[in-house]
Amino acid sequence: MAIKKVLVVDDSKTELMFLTDLLQKEGLQVQTAENADEAYQRLAQDKPDLILMDVVMPGKNGFQLTRALTRDPLYADIPILMCTSKNQETDRVWGMRQGARGYITKPVNAAELREKIGALA
Known part of the structure; x- marks a missing residue:
């Protein structure tokens, strides 16, 4: 499956702008959401090929949202x-146990992000 559309979920406007710019330079279409509720709205409008998920957000955090999405038949096929910024090994392991297909820490290295996306395609 080719990855063309990405949903970036992050409560930081700076991170959203940085990641959007980075992904658009790779030729990807980008939608953004600042929290779980917005993420669900974007998913209902247009299903992406990949979700980039922050962990620390108000309301439902990224671990909880990842678990919910990977268990939902409508969205379980989206990597x-x-x-x-949570860079502890326990965080990485927990994220993967929630259903994440990869884990990258901030500040994001563009080459590493490209590599991770390429591995999922």
């Missing part, structure tokens, strides 16, 4: 790549 989720955690993209977070």
Whole structure:
């Protein structure tokens, strides 16, 4: 499956702008959401090929949202790549146990992000 559309879920406008710019330069279409509720709205409008998921957000955090999405038959086929400042091994393991297909830490390295997306395609 080719990855063309990406949903970036992050409560930081700076991160959303940075990741959007980075992904658009790779030729990808990008939608953004600042929390779980917005993420569900975007998913209902247009199903992406990949979700980049922050962990620390108000309301439902990224671990909880990842678990909910990977268990939902409507969205379980969308790969989720955690993209977070939480850089402990326990965080990475927990993210993967929630259903994430990859884990990348901030500050995001463009080459590493490209590699992770390429591996999921």
